[in-house]
Amino acid sequence: MNPAISVSALTKRYGDIEAVRGIDFEVAAGETFGFLGPNGAGKSTTIKILCTLADPTSGTARVAGHDVIKERDTVRRNIGLVFQDTTLDNYLTGEQNLRFHADLYGVPKAAFGPRLRQVLEMVGLWDRRESAVSTYSGGMQRRLEIARGLLHAPRVLFLDEPTVGLDPQTRVSIWEYINELKNREDITIFLTTHYMDEAENCDRIAIIDHGKIVAIDTPEALKASIGKDRVQISTADDPAAIRALAEVFGLDAGVHEGLVTFSVESGEQFVPRLFARLPVAIQSVSVSRPSLDDVFMSYTGKTIRDAEASIGDRNRRIATRFARR
Amino acid sequence: MATKDMSAEGALETEERNLTELIRVAVPERSIRADLRAVSIVWRRELIRFRSDRLRAITSLVQPVLFLFILGTGLSRLAARGMPPGVDFQTFIYPGVLAMSVLFTAIFSAASIVWDREFGFLREMLVAPVRRWAIVIGKCLGGATVATIQGIIFLALAGVAHVPYDPVLLLTLVGELLLLSFTLTAFGVMMAARIKQIQAFMALTQMFVLPLFFLSGALYPLSGLPSWLTVLTRIDPLTYIVDPMRHAVFDHLAVSPRALDALSPGVTWNGWVVPLGLSLAMVAAMGLAMLGVAIAEFRKTE
Numbered sequence: 001m002n003p004a005i006s007v008s009a010l011t012k013r014y015g016d017i018e019a020v021r022g023i024d025f026e027v028a029a030g031e032t033f034g035f036l037g038p039n040g041a042g043k044s045t046t047i048k049i050l051c052t053l054a055d056p057t058s059g060t061a062r063v064a065g066h067d068v069i070k071e072r073d074t075v076r077r078n079i080g081l082v083f084q085d086t087t088l089d090n091y092l093t094g095e096q097n098l099r100f101h102a103d104l105y106g107v108p109k110a111a112f113g114p115r116l117r118q119v120l121e122m123v124g125l126w127d128r129r130e131s132a133v134s135t136y137s138g139g140m141q142r143r144l145e146i147a148r149g150l151l152h153a154p155r156v157l158f159l160d161e162p163t164v165g166l167d168p169q170t171r172v173s174i175w176e177y178i179n180e181l182k183n184r185e186d187i188t189i190f191l192t193t194h195y196m197d198e199a200e201n202c203d204r205i206a207i208i209d210h211g212k213i214v215a216i217d218t219p220e221a222l223k224a225s226i227g228k229d230r231v232q233i234s235t236a237d238d239p240a241a242i243r244a245l246a247e248v249f250g251l252d253a254g255v256h257e258g259l260v261t262f263s264v265e266s267g268e269q270f271v272p273r274l275f276a277r278l279p280v281a282i283q284s285v286s287v288s289r290p291s292l293d294d295v296f297m298s299y300t301g302k303t304i305r306d307a308e309a310s311i312g313d314r315n316r317r318i319a320t321r322f323a324r325r
Numbered sequence: 326m327a328t329k330d331m332s333a334e335g336a337l338e339t340e341e342r343n344l345t346e347l348i349r350v351a352v353p354e355r356s357i358r359a360d361l362r363a364v365s366i367v368w369r370r371e372l373i374r375f376r377s378d379r380l381r382a383i384t385s386l387v388q389p390v391l392f393l394f395i396l397g398t399g400l401s402r403l404a405a406r407g408m409p410p411g412v413d414f415q416t417f418i419y420p421g422v423l424a425m426s427v428l429f430t431a432i433f434s435a436a437s438i439v440w441d442r443e444f445g446f447l448r449e450m451l452v453a454p455v456r457r458w459a460i461v462i463g464k465c466l467g468g469a470t471v472a473t474i475q476g477i478i479f480l481a482l483a484g485v486a487h488v489p490y491d492p493v494l495l496l497t498l499v500g501e502l503l504l505l506s507f508t509l510t511a512f513g514v515m516m517a518a519r520i521k522q523i524q525a526f527m528a529l530t531q532m533f534v535l536p537l538f539f540l541s542g543a544l545y546p547l548s549g550l551p552s553w554l555t556v557l558t559r560i561d562p563l564t565y566i567v568d569p570m571r572h573a574v575f576d577h578l579a580v581s582p583r584a585l586d587a588l589s590p591g592v593t594w595n596g597w598v599v600p601l602g603l604s605l606a607m608v609a610a611m612g613l614a615m616l617g618v619a620i621a622e623f624r625k626t627e
Contacts, residue, residue: 051452052452053452073355073454074454076452076453076454077355077454081452083445083448085445086444086445087444087445087446087448087449088445088446088449089370089441089444089446090444091373091374091377091378092370092373092374096370096373099366100366100370100449101449101453103362103363103365103366104363104366104449104450104453104454104455105453105454106359106362106454
């Protein structure tokens with residue numbers, strides 16, 4: 001079976017900035033594939049290229065068997081898109097929005113009625129189809145967009161940060177819908193996220209940082225590759241604690257999210273030794289099994305929140321620079 | 326939980342049937358028919374939105390009504406001395422004010438593109454597997470239709486300005502309104518392709534609208550003007566639609582040839598009277614040219 005998406009040596013430059021720096025990957029048909037990385041890592045740029053919304057600087061990408069540059073229209077017919085920002089007409093009803101989409105995508109008229117019902121029932125909006133979209137909550141709007149993305153039965157569905165800006169409860173329910181549609185529709189899903197917990201829903205994940213893929217595998221395999229538990233301690237004197245950890249235990253620790261963080265095998269058994277032999281007072285300690293966060297950290301040297309904070313810092317610096325002018 | 330499972334099971338059968346049936350939903354190859362269907366839905370969306378926005382229909386009638394009844398009545402006594410017997414000042418300005426009634430609506434319906442961009446809906450249209458021209462033409466036709474409907478509402482007031490309800494006259498005027506609305510919407514869409522902020526769009530189009538109206542000869546005859554004003558009126562595209570409209574109205578009034586000469590002298594270029602057909606053709610050509618620019622602009626984006 002041909003892969004649903006295949007990308008090779010893909011790059012994208014915006015002036016001096018290299019947003020995507022040579023990535024290769026394949027997504028099998030029927031797979032749910034996640035792009036995980038901090039904001040600004042190149043996720044959105046990649047998704048834009050795959051959706052034919054931006055041309056790559058070099059390299060090739062094929063979606064549903066078609067080249068994204070040479071066969072742009074064929075690609076567009078075969079994909080469904082749900083963007084980060086809403087793209088609904090608030091003045092129209094849910095059904096009118098979907099009808100608009102059906103006409104633009106040339107969905108056969110006879111198929112529209114049953115298909116409309118199918119996708120709206122899937123996202124639980126069939127009863128609300130005649131209400132104006134402006135009366136929908138944020139979660140309902142996102143669900144309507146997912147229904148719309150599916151309306152023309154695309155072979156690949158792109159979800160760019162499908163749950164960003166939603167409250168935790170709504171995020172969970174959106175994922176229930178996505179998981180359900182995986183079972184019901186014969187579809188490949190490509191999504192981007194910077195939420196670690198959401199990436200766990202994917203069959204496979206690519207971790208992307210600074211425009212490069214640093215790891216690509218199933219969530220389980222990625223976590224198993226770390227093997228170690230993560231220990232975080234808060235101490236009276238962090239630099240002294242880091243020095244002591246290196247001297248006494250030969251551990252390479254760093255400060256992440258304000259806590260001294262390091263990885264060891266069998267974390268629970270290590271903690272008593274830690275208290276016994278560390279010369280610095282420990283105020284609290286936590287041990288956790290490897291999560292995708294640790295995977296991210298082991299490949300990029302930082303947690304995803306650190307990465308975003310540094311982007312935030314950079315933006316703040318830029319903002320202050322402009323403010324001073 | 327139990328109910329959910331049950332309903333899922335019950336739905337499974339139909340689901341499977343639908344699935345196999347719907348896999349063949351596969352969107353057809355690009356064709357002119359698909360593009361025309363896109364034109365049609367973009368056009369219909371404008372109508373749906375117009376229908377749900379009755380306030381707009383009413384508020385945009387306020388300005389022409391003010392011009393016709395307040396300004397028209399107020400100035401009519403003053404203007405009476407210059408008017409040939411048997412012709413009202415209101416009747417004289419009616420065709421110009423009628424043109425004005427579509428002026429705002431047509432240009433501002435193009436503003437919806439700027440809104441669509443701001444609210445993201447434009448993206449939904451631009452990523453669809455249809456040609457860009459289909460979307461731009463749908464938008465222009467939609468704006469033209471909405472503006473013409475607006476004009477037709479104002480046309481209902483013709484009797485108050487002593488303009489007869491003659492079917493031929495009404496049809497002629499509706500046709501001319503449609504042409505005018507299309508050209509104006511094309512102008513608006515062309516501007517909207519470039520201008521990304523709604524405030525800037527409003528400010529810029531406002532800047533155009535009033536000079537267009539005042540220079541068009543909507544409120545005064547085009548003969549015997551100072552030469553600088555003569556030149557400016559001849560440059561104003563609106564002149565070339567107001568003149569045929571006024572011509573149509575005066576054709577259906579019982580007025581002396583002398584009065585006709587004084588009030589509806591036609592557009593002249595250095596003494597040569599521009600034929601009505603040429604006037605209309607120029608407006609149409611301008612509309613098509615701006616439509617072309619608008620399509621080219623939208624092809625470039627994303």
